[in-house]
Amino acid sequence: MNPFKHYSRRGLWTLFLACAFPIHVWGIILIFNDVEWVAKRSNVWNAVGVASYGLVFAFVESVLFFLFAALLGFLVSQKWNEDRRISLLSALMTVLALWAIAGQLYFRVGAPFPENWIILFASFGRPLRLLYAAAFACILPTVALPAWMVLRFDEPLKFVSAALEKISLLTALYLFFDFLGLVVLALRNL
Numbered sequence: 001m002n003p004f005k006h007y008s009r010r011g012l013w014t015l016f017l018a019c020a021f022p023i024h025v026w027g028i029i030l031i032f033n034d035v036e037w038v039a040k041r042s043n044v045w046n047a048v049g050v051a052s053y054g055l056v057f058a059f060v061e062s063v064l065f066f067l068f069a070a071l072l073g074f075l076v077s078q079k080w081n082e083d084r085r086i087s088l089l090s091a092l093m094t095v096l097a098l099w100a101i102a103g104q105l106y107f108r109v110g111a112p113f114p115e116n117w118i119i120l121f122a123s124f125g126r127p128l129r130l131l132y133a134a135a136f137a138c139i140l141p142t143v144a145l146p147a148w149m150v151l152r153f154d155e156p157l158k159f160v161s162a163a164l165e166k167i168s169l170l171t172a173l174y175l176f177f178d179f180l181g182l183v184v185l186a187l188r189n190l
Contacts, residue, residue, distance in 0.1 A: 002082040011086045014164055019069050019088035020062035024099035024174040025153060026104075049188050055181030058174075059100035065156040069093045080151065087160040099139060 001107070031054040069089050080139050119128040119154035148158040 006078065006166070007070070007086075008082060009026075011082045012070065014086050014168070015069055015073070015089055016062070016066045017168050018086075018164055019066040019093050019097075020059075020174065021167045021171045022094055022101065023062045023065060023172065024058050024178075026101045027054050027061075028174070029052060046143070048184055052181035052184040055178045056185060057179040059181075065093065065097070075126075083158055083161060084151065087157050088147055088150045090164055091150050091156075091160050092143060095143050095146055099142070 031051045034054070035047045035051050038050045069092075071091075073085060073089050076088060078085075121130050124130050146156070149178075150160055
């Protein structure tokens with residue numbers, strides 16, 4: 001199967017940038033959070049190394065996320081034009097990335113799971129199944145609604161396309177920093 005019959009090069013690049021953007025934003029936030037205490041604990045060069053590992057990890061995660069999105073795109077009908085398909089996949093990947101970020105943020109903040117929910121879930125015979133069903137019920141509308149809006153209406157499509165245009169330069173800058181991080185790691189490990 002030739003992916004260029006389903007995607008153009010520009011479409012694949014746009015999808016990659018859309019997948020890389022939320023991962024890099026979150027990664028840079030985490031890097032800024034960690035670099036200060038590493039620099040205080042040891043030295044600035046070690047802090048640069050920690051930042052470089054974070055950037056390279058964000059790049060690898062972006063590539064894997066992009067591959068998942070591109071494979072998922074083969075399930076999207078070709079009756080829609082490529083811009084609509086790329087916008088759909090970009091919106092879906094952004095929502096999934098935001099849910100992953102929210103999950104990490106929840107545990108990073110150290111917020112406890114509400115005790116009354118634990119008691120409620122424990123009162124049922126299969127609490128883990130109920131927990132998964134509740135999570136699915138919360139996540140499904142946030143994934144289905146943007147998908148439906150992008151496929152059905154032109155305004156959300158224009159909004160997503162404009163957003164993709166605006167983030168492309170910034171994400172390309174993040175990719176340049178990833179390359180610099182790779183260079184730093186190569187220099188540190190020689």
